[in-house]
Amino acid sequence: MKVEGEKRLMKKFCILFVCLAWSLQTVHARLYVNEIMASNVLSYENPEGDYEDWIEIYNSGTSAVNIAGYFLTDDYRGGNYWKIPSTSPSKTTIPANGFLLLYADGKTEKGPTHLPFQLAKEGEEVVLISPDGKTIIDSLRYGAQYRDISYGRMPDGGQTKGYFDTPTPGAANNQGYATVSETPQLLTASGFYTGNVLVTVRASRPGDTLRYTLDGSDPIRTSSRYSGPVSLSNTKVFKVRSFGPNKMPSPIQVHTFWVNIDHTLPVLSLSTDPENLFNPQTGIYVNDGDGRAWERPVELEFFENR
Structure with a gap:
């Protein structure tokens, strides 16, 4: 009985440690859906040589964050969430004050940075959800998009949003335009x-x-x-x-x-x-x-x- 009690105590301690570690990570790091492109015709060629929709996540914190296990969706109300795979931490870790590009191309077989959905250029909302599958970390709602024009926050992580005629995938946003x-x-x-x-x-x-x-x-x-x-x-x-x-x-x-x-x-x-x-x-x-x-x-x- 004593051994069983120790096992239960150890299990509770491990769960508490994991939750505490995740909580500390979110305290020191703030993640933002920072910039998107929903009509990438000739603007940005990804490492696979394709021109696909993309989503940029910005980490404003002072420590790196691995977003494996987080969820991303363009269908929040429908409950269709994509869990970012944990197969390659080097590809899903965002450095402190850094950026990570995710490709909305419907080609998840290409790796953990590829998503099962594409972005609607007519407008929608991109939502980043915590590993608990419930808590919204950040979201970015956008309207109609234009060829090779991106949309996002001004400045990085800011509340003001606008269009960029010089997109900056994986880098700090420029000053953009609130409207077109x-x-x-x-x-x-x-x-x-x-x-x-x-x-x-x-x-x-x-x-x-x-x-x-x-x-x-x-x-x-x-x-x-x-x-x-x-x-x-x-x-x-x-x-x-x-x-x-x-x-x-x-x-x-x-x-x-x-x-x-x-x-x-x-x-x-x-x-x-x-x-x-x-x-x-x-x-x-x-x-x-x-x-x-x-x-x-x-x-x-x-x-x-x-």
Whole structure:
């Protein structure tokens, strides 16, 4: 009986020790869902050579934390939690004041940093849960996401959240934008025209500044300012976007205007920023590269035969 009593006492002591150790770890470490990317087209190539959604966890504490045994989910209300495997502590340990990337790619067979779900670019919530399967450590709710733009905390671990046009997977966040400017309305239809064509644009939100280009390049804050209809006398690719105070620039609107050009067959028009082709370091026309890293975004327009 004495031996059985000692065994029970020892078991209780071990449980108490484990709980105390975990409690001390959480006292000295604060974990945050710090940054996410839900539309990774060409922004970040992971170690396996893939461009997948990713989630960054930040450890603001003074000691390393192994998150094996914690749970992560994008379906908290549905109760679908993923337990981070304990098979490789070196891959699931976050150093003090450090970061850990987890890949939301649905490919758990690739290792403990790969998750069974993908992120919805329309918006959802990512939740980090303690090993007890109940306590929420941190969460990050986000709205609609944009191609190669990340979303997260400003600064790391902060309560302010926003968009980053320069994502920093596995590193400290930059200063971002709390909101995104609304896409302008390009009112003049693209297509084939005889004689001059007047291109009219309307801001979706009063106070936004519209900037446009006619050479195929993406509009930036120093591009021509739209102040009224633009007259075109020859074929141009018209690109326009909104710029608001303290806002990330809007997605770009693109229309191609074919002026005084006849065609007897349907036309498929592809346009892209010339930098994507001719930049000395990254242009795909002047460099010999292959694979996903050498793909570039294009705008596609189709015109029926007149």
